[in-house]
Structures are given as C-alpha cells and as structure tokens.
Amino acid sequence: MCGIIGYAGHRPAVPVSLEGLRRLEYRGYDSAGVAFKLDGGLVVIKEKGKIAALEEALEEAGNFMNATAALAHTRWATHGVPNRPNAHPHLDQSGELAMVHNGIIENYTELKQEMLQKGISFYSETDSEVLVKLVGECMKESGSVEEALSKALSRAEGAYAVVLISNAHPGRLWAARKQSPLVLGLGTGENFLASDVPAFLPYTREVVFLDDGEMVVIDANSWKVMDAATLQAKEKKSQTITWDVQAAQKGGFKHFMLKEIMEQPKVVRDCLTGRIDQQKKTVKLPEIDGLPVPKRLVIVACGTSSYAGMWGKYIIEKMARVPVDVAIASEFRYADPILAEGDQVMAISQSGETADTLAGLRLAREHGIPVIGLCNVVGSSVARESDHVLYTQAGPEISVASTKAMCSQMVMLFLLGLSYAERKGLLSDEDRAAAVSGIQEIAGVLEQSLPAMRDTARHLARSYSSADNFLYLGRGPYCPLAMEGALKLKEISYIHAEGYAAGEMKHGPIALIDPRFPTFAIALADDLFSKVKSNLIEVKARGGKIIALTNAGPGLEVDHPWYLPQVWGPLGAFTVLPAVQLFAYEIADYLGKDVDQPRNLAKSVTVE
Ligand code: F6R
Numbered sequence: 001m002c003g004i005i006g007y008a009g010h011r012p013a014v015p016v017s018l019e020g021l022r023r024l025e026y027r028g029y030d031s032a033g034v035a036f037k038l039d040g041g042l043v044v045i046k047e048k049g050k051i052a053a054l055e056e057a058l059e060e061a062g063n064f065m066n067a068t069a070a071l072a073h074t075r076w077a078t079h080g081v082p083n084r085p086n087a088h089p090h091l092d093q094s095g096e097l098a099m100v101h102n103g104i105i106e107n108y109t110e111l112k113q114e115m116l117q118k119g120i121s122f123y124s125e126t127d128s129e130v131l132v133k134l135v136g137e138c139m140k141e142s143g144s145v146e147e148a149l150s151k152a153l154s155r156a157e158g159a160y161a162v163v164l165i166s167n168a169h170p171g172r173l174w175a176a177r178k179q180s181p182l183v184l185g186l187g188t189g190e191n192f193l194a195s196d197v198p199a200f201l202p203y204t205r206e207v208v209f210l211d212d213g214e215m216v217v218i219d220a221n222s223w224k225v226m227d228a229a230t231l232q233a234k235e236k237k238s239q240t241i242t243w244d245v246q247a248a249q250k251g252g253f254k255h256f257m258l259k260e261i262m263e264q265p266k267v268v269r270d271c272l273t274g275r276i277d278q279q280k281k282t283v284k285l286p287e288i289d290g291l292p293v294p295k296r297l298v299i300v301a302c303g304t305s306s307y308a309g310m311w312g313k314y315i316i317e318k319m320a321r322v323p324v325d326v327a328i329a330s331e332f333r334y335a336d337p338i339l340a341e342g343d344q345v346m347a348i349s350q351s352g353e354t355a356d357t358l359a360g361l362r363l364a365r366e367h368g369i370p371v372i373g374l375c376n377v378v379g380s381s382v383a384r385e386s387d388h389v390l391y392t393q394a395g396p397e398i399s400v401a402s403t404k405a406m407c408s409q410m411v412m413l414f415l416l417g418l419s420y421a422e423r424k425g426l427l428s429d430e431d432r433a434a435a436v437s438g439i440q441e442i443a444g445v446l447e448q449s450l451p452a453m454r455d456t457a458r459h460l461a462r463s464y465s466s467a468d469n470f471l472y473l474g475r476g477p478y479c480p481l482a483m484e485g486a487l488k489l490k491e492i493s494y495i496h497a498e499g500y501a502a503g504e505m506k507h508g509p510i511a512l513i514d515p516r517f518p519t520f521a522i523a524l525a526d527d528l529f530s531k532v533k534s535n536l537i538e539v540k541a542r543g544g545k546i547i548a549l550t551n552a553g554p555g556l557e558v559d560h561p562w563y564l565p566q567v568w569g570p571l572g573a574f575t576v577l578p579a580v581q582l583f584a585y586e587i588a589d590y591l592g593k594d595v596d597q598p599r600n601l602a603k604s605v606t607v608e
Pocket of ligand 1: 348
C-alpha cells in the first residue's frame with residue numbers, strides 16, 4: 001500500500017527521503033508528500049500525482065537542504081479520494097507534529113466525532129489525520145512525544161505503521177507499527193525508517209524489522225525500540241540484507257506474482273478491518289446501508305473478477321437466498337439485458353478501469369438501476385461512476401495476473417452475503433457467529449499453510465510442466481475456482497487449460513482424457529464430495545493423471561492428493577485459491593516464462 005520513509009542523519013534529509021520514495025514507486029501511488037523542520041517550524045509539502053509534482057512544489061519551499069530529519073509518504077488511497085488535502089503528512093491541531101501513516105484506523109469515525117465536539121477542525125477525509133490529531137490531544141497531558149503517541153495508539157483500533165516528526169525536537173523521529181510493515185535501517189551517523197527495505201538500500205543493508213506493538217525513536221546517532229504500550233525498552237537484533245533493490249522491491253520474492261500470492265493473509269485481514277462488529281458479530285457495510293436488499297443482484301465483471309463474482313453468486317444465494325446473475329461484461333453490454341425494478345448491479349473490477357465493465361455499469365445506470373462498484377483502486381472510473389462503492393483492500397497489484405485481488409473480492413462478497421442474510425433475518429445468532437469467526441480465522445490459516453502449499457506446488461510443477469493441456473474440475477462453489485485455476489495456468493505458462501463443472505465432464509471433455517492429458521480437481525469435503533469422487537473415478541478409468549486438492553483425508557483414488565487445511569463451511573475456496581495460483585506460478589517459473597508480464601496481456605484492459 002502506501003510507501004513511507006523517514007530519515008535522520010548527516011545528509012540533506014529531504015532529497016534522501018524523496019529518493020527513497022522513488023524506490024517505493026513500484027508499489028503504485030496517487031499522491032506524495034514530505035515534512036521537515038526549518039527554523040520557522042514544521043514544513044509540510046504535498047501534491048496529488050507523481051513525485052515530480054512534489055519536487056516542483058518543493059522548489060518554492062525555501063532552503064529545505066538544511067533539514068536534518070524528514071519523513072515522506074506516497075499514498076495509495078484507502079479513505080478519501082486522491083487529492084492534496086488527503087495526501088500525507090498530516091499535521092496535528094497545534095502544527096507542532098506531522099505524521100505519515102500506512103494502514104487503516106477502524107474506529108476513526110468515533111475518534112473524529114469526539115474531537116469535532118472539542119472544536120478541532122479537520123482538513124482531509126482521512127483516518128490518518130484523525131490519528132495525528134489524537135496524538136496532538138494526548139500531548140496536552142503527556143510529558144513526552146513517546147508517551148502521547150503511546151496513549152493515542154492505545155485508542156486506535158486497526159492497522160498502522162506511523163512515523164512522526166515534532167517541531168520541538170529537531171533531528172528526531174518516532175515510529176510505531178501494528179499489522180503494517182515498518183523497518184529500521186541503521187547507518188553511520190544516520191538512521192532510516194521505512195515501510196519497505198528498498199527505500200534506503202543504497203545507504204545501508206543493516207536493518208531491524210519491527211514487530212507489532214513496537215515503537216521506535218531515532219536520531220542521527222541512536223535508535224531505541226520500546227514496547228508501544230508500556231514504553232519499556234526492548235532488545236532487538238539487526239540483520240544484514242543481501243537482496244539487491246529489485247529483489248527487495250519484491251520483498252525478497254522472485255516475482256511480484258509470488259509476493260502477491262503470499263500477501264493474501266494480510267489482504268484478508270485488511271479487508272475485514274472495520275467490517276465486523278466484534279461484540280454483536282455483525283457485518284458493517286455502511287457504504288450500502290441506504291440500499292435495500294436487492295430482489296436480484298446482477299454482477300458484471302471480466303476475467304478473474306468475474307470468477308470471484310461466480311463464487312459470490314453461490315455464497316450469496318446459499319446464505320441470503322438473494323438471486324444472483326453473473327454476466328461477463330463484454331456480453332452484458334451488447335445483450336440488451338432485462339433489468340427490472342428492485343434489481344441492483346454490482347461491477348467488480350480490481351483496476352476500476354476495465355472498458356467492458358465500465359460499459360456494463362453505464363448501461364445499468366441508463367436503466368435507472370443502482371450500481372455498486374466493488375473495486376480496488378480508489379478514485380478509479382468504476383469508483384467514480386458507481387452509485388455506491390465498496391473498496392477491496394488488496395493494495396496495489398503489480399503482477400499482470402490477478403491473484404490477491406480475487407481473494408479480496410471474495411472476502412467482500414462473503415461479507416455482502418452475510419449482511420443480506422442478517423438483514424433478511426435468515427441467520428441464527430450461532431450461525432452468524434460461526435460465519436464471522438470462520439472468515440476471521442482465514443488469515444491465520446493461510447499464514448500457516450502457504451509455505452507448505454508452495455513446496456507442494458513446486459514439487460508438482462516439476463512433474464506436470466511437460467503437459468500441453470490441463471482439465472480443471474470443480475463443483476458448486478469450486479467450479480469458478482476451477483475456471484480461475486485454468487485461467488492462471490494458461491495466461492502465465494501458455495499451457496492450454498479448461499475449467500469445467502465436474503458434472504459436465506461426461507458431456508464432452510471426457511473424450512480428451514488420456515495419459516498425456518492431466519486433470520486438476522478440486523475435491524473438498526462438502527456435500528458434493530461423493531459426486532466429484534465419482535467424476536475422478538471416470539477420469540482414472542481412462543488413464544488420466546489427477547492432482548486433487550482435498551481436505552477429506554485419504555480415500556481419493558488420484559495420483560497426487562494435495563491436502564488443504566480445514567476451514568469453516570464454504571470458505572474452503574480461500575485455501576483452494578492460493579493452491580491453484582501457486583501451481584500455475586511454479587509451472588510458469590519452471591518453464592522460464594515472464595511470470596509478471598505474460599505476453600499479449602495488459603494489467604488494465606481499457607479498450608474493448
Ligand atoms: C487474470 C486477469 C484478468 C482480469 C480482468 C479484469 O489474471 O488479471 O482476467 O481479472 O482483465 O480486470 P479488472 O478486475 O481490473 O477489471
């Protein structure tokens with residue numbers, strides 16, 4: 001998501017910070033800003049758009065070369081549109097503190113309300129400005145910046161990495177983290193803070209990775225890590241980074257695609273942040289509070305986003321008994337669709353710029369049908385043109401092949417289904433609590449199982465990379481996952497693959513099965529398990545090799561059973577998704593393909 005750098009040391013702090021921001025540009029951003037101290041006090045310069053625009057604005061800011069400490073930020077919008085007021089850093093009410101923030105403060109509306117009542121004004125729509133103003137409030141009763149920061153953070157729910165500068169303490173920076181990355185870089189006569197190692201890699205390879213609940217204070221010659229709640233000093237060991245800048249941008253992974261697959265536990269957490277009332281175990285989707293539960297939901301999307309929609313159809317119909325149709329946007333726009341009163345359209349798009357999806361959205365609006373945009377890029381065309389927007393919190397997706405975005409779309413569709421079911425009174429308290437705990441446990445399950453999944457994928461890729469074709473099979477909610485698995489394989493490895501409803505196999509595709517035509521099956525232990533099992537016996541009978549994703553224990557007659565962890569009810573898709581992604585990734589990498597930029601494909605398909 002956002003990029004952060006803080007610098008304290010013997011070099012001119014502002015150019016060093018801006019240079020650091022440039023090395024974080026690959027993450028994507030919509031605005032940039034910097035704060036530093038000059039004789040007259042704190043200076044904050046920020047601009048919408050690229051770092052070059054920030055540099056131009058800096059030209060007019062006097063002698064910034066004298067600043068010995070600075071913090072800078074590239075923003076990827078999560079709250080509020082991309083514009084100058086929403087860009088970071090934000091100042092507190094006294095103008096004595098400036099802060100940059102990465103993450104989401106869940107309870108920022110309540111905190112803001114409290115401060116508005118005290119007469120404090122806000123200049124942006126961001127949760128981040130609320131946080132720095134809360135620190136400002138805490139300064140009034142605290143003896144030090146660290147005490148005020150600690151008090152403020154104890155009231156902030158959600159995720160954050162923050163860096164703070166104070167007018168009263170030239171040359172010093174404070175930082176803290178919870179669920180958002182923050183790393184300390186140790187130099188000689190200089191120290192760095194950053195969201196990501198590449199920001200300072202040309203200056204030092206000696207780093208300290210901060211853990212959740214830690215605070216740090218740095219100046220040019222010292223650093224001290226503390227427990228953010230108690231302010232007790234903590235022992236931390238530094239380590240030496242051996243990656244080059246390119247590898248560091250990918251978090252040490254070989255490709256962005258792999259990094260983004262492995263980020264999915266965090267994506268699930270970020271999507272759930274602020275969405276669950278922990279006491280009542282209910283879902284919060286205030287963006288669509290004003291909309292009734294639709295008589296019918298029509299999902300319009302392309303590619304991977306449409307497969308997320310197909311999975312959502314299954315979930316929403318099952319949990320909330322709301323009919324859902326899923327239309328491929330390029331078909332929908334020319335199909336003269338029948339849209340009736342009470343229908344709602346949901347446009348799903350990671351980029352928010354896909355031409356066909358936008359055309360579908362516009363068509364729905366011409367029919368007077370309310371449109372909900374489900375998209376990842378704040379301020380994108382889908383977001384701007386929809387009547388209501390639900391943002392996924394996947395963060396920038398750089399690899400052309402979409403991975404973590406689908407995961408984030410599935411989280412939001414699950415929450416939507418749950419909220420419709422709640423509103424229709426279809427769920428008992430126990431069922432609702434089970435569903436909420438189920439989705440909340442996914443991040444932890446993925447965190448634990450992804451490394452082993454990757455090993456299995458790597459091992460299987462060696463055995464299957466010579467195949468020219470693959471059949472992917474799944475039933476019910478796993479049918480769209482089979483289609484997604486096939487899409488991933490074909491788009492990055494160029495191996496032909498078909499995703500099929502397992503029950504349809506005998507109506508055609510079974511003719512293709514022979515020992516050189518393998519099948520990748522999704523056979524999780526649900527009420528359709530015995531049916532899938534029978535389908536696989538038919539494949540085996542024709543000499544076809546089978547990999548099967550399963551959590552059903554032994555008993556499947558397949559060549560390579562791939563065991564997945566148990567999760568609640570229909571949420572098995574969250575374990576299947578990274579498995580099919582990793583399998584495609586490992587085959588493509590083994591075959592030496594250009595994984596992040598497959599031929600003929602673009603990240604945003606802005607033309608028909
Ligand atoms: C597949 C892929 C594409 C996109 C599709 C829609 O890996 O990336 O199929 O899913 O082009 O893109 P968005 O979601 O940006 O509308």
